[in-house]
Amino acid sequence: MTFENLINTFISHSSNKESCVITSRIRLARNLSDVPFPGWAKKAERKETYATLSKALKKIAPNKSYFEELENLESLQKQVLVEQHLMSRELAARGEGCGIAVNKDKSLSVMLNEEDHFRLQAIQPGLSLKKAYRALSKMDDSLSESLNFAYDEKLGYLTSCPSNVGTGMRASVMLHLPALYIADQITPVLKAVSKLGLAIRGFYGEGTESLGHLYQISNQSTLGESEMEIIARVERMAKHVVKAEENARKKILSDNPQRLIDKVGRAYGILKHASIISSKEALNLLSILRLGTEVGSFPKDTLDLFDQLMIQIQPAHLQLNAGGKLEIEKRDEIRAKTISSHLQNLHPPDSICNKNEVKTNNTDSLLKDS
């Protein structure tokens, strides 16, 4: 698969049952035994390990997978892969002796010689950590047949960073929580999640601010629990938060639907008619349109449009589409044009559920007799 095909492949979330769960993601860290971790390896050692890793991986890789060494990727291409959550910022900063592999539908991906020798990742739309885990576990087993992973009977899988030792697993769900944000309830919810030993972070993982009201819940510890126990815990918490989001939506809709209709209308109006817009503002407004779809202001299939726009308007995607590096000001202009052109044929939001319509008295007379 070419790079272009890869980045234009899009996972639809519109059929998710809990549509505020965007994706479920499992990541496994694996290292070869008897070989230094990537961070400690000399260049020659890293390249040698890379050869071993990629050989094993290619043997089991499904047809039409994308496979590339990092040194063959331009900086903008790497950034696009980061924006698509297929590559970490850490890996993007590296070059020779590192690589990336992604299957055709992007449900499986592997980083080679990132912090660990292998970072295996499975992504599924909606709340389906178990399905993601099963797929990844199969890949893990297949790789184990030809490779010797560093494993300690007592500790479990050995990893570069102690925080991953044990299962080497990170299970995470990406949640869209605009109603909790609007209802000013997001902070207590985030605090509750932290207190219960799970991590909750913004759009791009650790240390980044939440954009587009997207939050990622994941396990903190990888030790002392089985994979299935961790997954069950993350899923349980995700369901709690989804419930809170759903309640917040119901409350807004029953207390003050007009306020929500207004927010959705304004977001639509600004996105359609602005000619300069930052990533941050665009993501937050697209998030409101996404909420609009979920409460019936737009046709159901617009969820995919909004989700895809949220990816496509990010800096590297914009620049890659435009053919090269652009100044921030130019990006903000192209971003506005991109969004506006995609909203061109989208009708203005309906009133929510087609009830709650506001009646006005005869205002058509204005400008008559004048």
Next chain:
Amino acid sequence: MTFENLINTFISHSSNKESCVITSRIRLARNLSDVPFPGWAKKAERKETYATLSKALKKIAPNKSYFEELENLESLQKQVLVEQHLMSRELAARGEGCGIAVNKDKSLSVMLNEEDHFRLQAIQPGLSLKKAYRALSKMDDSLSESLNFAYDEKLGYLTSCPSNVGTGMRASVMLHLPALYIADQITPVLKAVSKLGLAIRGFYGEGTESLGHLYQISNQSTLGESEMEIIARVERMAKHVVKAEENARKKILSDNPQRLIDKVGRAYGILKHASIISSKEALNLLSILRLGTEVGSFPKDTLDLFDQLMIQIQPAHLQLNAGGKLEIEKRDEIRAKTISSHLQNLHPPDSICNKNEVKTNNTDSLLKDS
């Protein structure tokens, strides 16, 4: 003329040469000699004076003028007249023995038994204080034929408040200064005007915040200068400020036209698609659309639409149109609907002067192959 005809009469400003001068206004304060000022008069005295005033006024009033005693007006009707600048808040608070008269095209109006016995007012579109003064002076002369105005050889016309003694005249121009506001230059300009002995105030005169980037410049003193000297001074200052506004517009258009296109587009988008909007926000956004028209983003004749909307969306106008008193929340909804319905057939803003168009690279491919 009926009240309804009166309030639906609209003065067009679209042919003004300096379109950022909305109106020129002259007001004369006159009092009968040998009769107590309205504030000191007993009820019976005030009613007697009112009879004298209205008799003299009716004799000279042009055909189809509107004439009403305040006690016959409902509170909402009075507020509408305040919003149309035909009545002061002070007069609106009064009842018996007070009145209002307005000619057919609203260019002349009179308040009876406000702070003074007569407050004569002439309004003209654009920068035309002299024309307004000539019309008012004629009315003043006609009234003098049947009435004896309180006049002191040394001081001039005597008035209820010392600040009006002398000419009894206030000459003011209403200016639309959005570019000075956007360029963050409005404060120094306002300060300069004050320093030179003129008053500068927001939309509704004394003590009110500026709304819709509308400012009123007027003379402070009424003593020691002739009417024509005062008018010349106010006009000179108005021309200075207009020049500053025009320069600010040119600078924005040459330095960063995109920023202005963006502001106009966002204002259009919000006004068209919001479903709750306050007076203040609506006025400020309509002001930006008005600026949009002046820099070529909308057809020239939209100036009248925006100007009229700026009046029609004010609280009393909205409520009168809706048939009665409304809660703030309901007003904000009806205001949004009113504006939105009037922008329905208005095309989105063109790029300014049809140059400066932003080109984007092929963004249509987004969502293909997905």
